[in-house]
Amino acid sequence: MTASPRSQTIATQEVTLLGRFTQQRAMVREAFIAADEAEGFVSAQSLHARLLTTDSPVGLSTVYRTLSALAEAGRADVVRYGHGERLFRFRPGSDHRHYLICTECGVSVALDSVAVEKGAAGVARTSEFTAVRHTVELTGTCPDCGHSAGSSPRG
Amino acid sequence: MTASPRSQTIATQEVTLLGRFTQQRAMVREAFIAADEAEGFVSAQSLHARLLTTDSPVGLSTVYRTLSALAEAGRADVVRYGHGERLFRFRPGSDHRHYLICTECGVSVALDSVAVEKGAAGVARTSEFTAVRHTVELTGTCPDCGHSAGSSPRG
DNA sequence: GTTTTTGCAAAGCTTTTGCAATCCG
DNA sequence: CGGATTGCAAAAGCTTTGCAAAAAC
Numbered sequence: 001m002t003a004s005p006r007s008q009t010i011a012t013q014e015v016t017l018l019g020r021f022t023q024q025r026a027m028v029r030e031a032f033i034a035a036d037e038a039e040g041f042v043s044a045q046s047l048h049a050r051l052l053t054t055d056s057p058v059g060l061s062t063v064y065r066t067l068s069a070l071a072e073a074g075r076a077d078v079v080r081y082g083h084g085e086r087l088f089r090f091r092p093g094s095d096h097r098h099y100l101i102c103t104e105c106g107v108s109v110a111l112d113s114v115a116v117e118k119g120a121a122g123v124a125r126t127s128e129f130t131a132v133r134h135t136v137e138l139t140g141t142c143p144d145c146g147h148s149a150g151s152s153p154r155g
Numbered sequence: 156m157t158a159s160p161r162s163q164t165i166a167t168q169e170v171t172l173l174g175r176f177t178q179q180r181a182m183v184r185e186a187f188i189a190a191d192e193a194e195g196f197v198s199a200q201s202l203h204a205r206l207l208t209t210d211s212p213v214g215l216s217t218v219y220r221t222l223s224a225l226a227e228a229g230r231a232d233v234v235r236y237g238h239g240e241r242l243f244r245f246r247p248g249s250d251h252r253h254y255l256i257c258t259e260c261g262v263s264v265a266l267d268s269v270a271v272e273k274g275a276a277g278v279a280r281t282s283e284f285t286a287v288r289h290t291v292e293l294t295g296t297c298p299d300c301g302h303s304a305g306s307s308p309r310g
Numbered sequence: 311g312t313t314t315t316t317g318c319a320a321a322g323c324t325t326t327t328g329c330a331a332t333c334c335g
Numbered sequence: 336c337g338g339a340t341t342g343c344a345a346a347a348g349c350t351t352t353g354c355a356a357a358a359a360c
Contacts, residue, residue: 019339019340020333020334020335020338020339020340021334021335022333022334022339022340022341023333024340024341024342025340043324044324044325045324045325058341058342059341059342059343060325060342060343061325061326061327061341061342061343062340062341062342064324064325064326065326065340065341068325080235085323085324085325086324086325174314174315175313175314175315175358175359175360176359176360177314177315177316177358177359178358179315179316179317180315198349199349199350200349200350213316213317214316214317214318215317215318215350216316216317216318216350216351216352217315217316217317219349219350219351220315220316220351223350239323239324239325239348239349239350240348240349240350241349241350
């Protein structure tokens with residue numbers, strides 16, 4: 001979980017987009033990607049808690065600011081969960097913008113989003129709205145939780 | 156804005172679904188429908204403020220509880236706005252579940268949602284998720300605000 | 311008369327902000 | 336060094352809850 005020199009170099013490419021390169025942002029980014037691979041979406045709070053267990057704790061404000069900056073820069077997808085909580089997920093490329101989230105265990109599946117995109121585009125055309133941004137929040141029960149309804153809740 | 160005997164009778168049909176019929180729920184429902192026709196989505200707070208101007212003020216908690224109950228009963232659509240704020244809109248029938256909201260003035264347009272529904276259905280089939288519920292939040296700039304970018308912000 | 315509902319106030323939650331100390335370049 | 340960034344703590348925002356009083360059935 002510690003930032004190796006190599007990952008720092010890689011991180012510079014992306015983190016610098018947000019401003020200066022700092023150790024904290026590198027840590028947040030690394031934990032963010034690790035969380036992405038492990039469980040998909042994470043909240044700023046849980047990411048902060050995760051970072052507290054490392055040897056380089058990062059402040060909660062910094063986590064919030066970094067995640068928001070990443071989202072604004074298009075490097076993270078955001079989704080709402082529960083009452084006002086925001087969940088973030090790292091976005092490697094420029095694709096993948098919609099997810100399907102299991103209500104039971106919280107696992108998230110990235111969608112090709114072609115159908116969704118088409119729907120939104122059609123909506124924009126019909127309604128004459130411009131600059132249409134869409135946030136599609138799909139929730140359901142994943143195959144595992146659906147077959148045997150006794151799964152571990154999301155972390 | 157006062158509940159007439161007639162509207163009380165009508166209201167009973169729906170409000171009773173939430174439990175007992177009370178004057179407060181009738182007031183909330185009436186103001187809710189009035190707001191729906193006037194400006195589309197409303198927040199619990201603004202609805203409460205609106206009710207305070209009448210001769211029958213209703214507590215904020217009651218507004219929240221009534222709106223949540225209506226949403227749970229399927230008589231209201233919910234959408235997120237800004238950071239954690241929930242906006243409600245009365246749903247007369249069982250259709251209309253998606254809206255396009257203008258970022259500038261807050262006006263909302265109900266969508267036929269056919270394309271969106273199809274997209275979600277396809278998503279559910281492909282991913283093998285079950286009980287897929289989707290909340291599509293589409294925002295953009297409405298024709299009026301798009302043509303002349305000087306419109307009154309939402310109330 | 312019993313049960314639900316109301317309403318006020320306080321707590322809850324996540325997120326944002328202010329400002330001095332710190333770190334990057 | 337100069338300016339951006341951090342972090343703590345406090346504030347902000349909307350929403351929920353506890354409990355006595357009131358209302359509905």
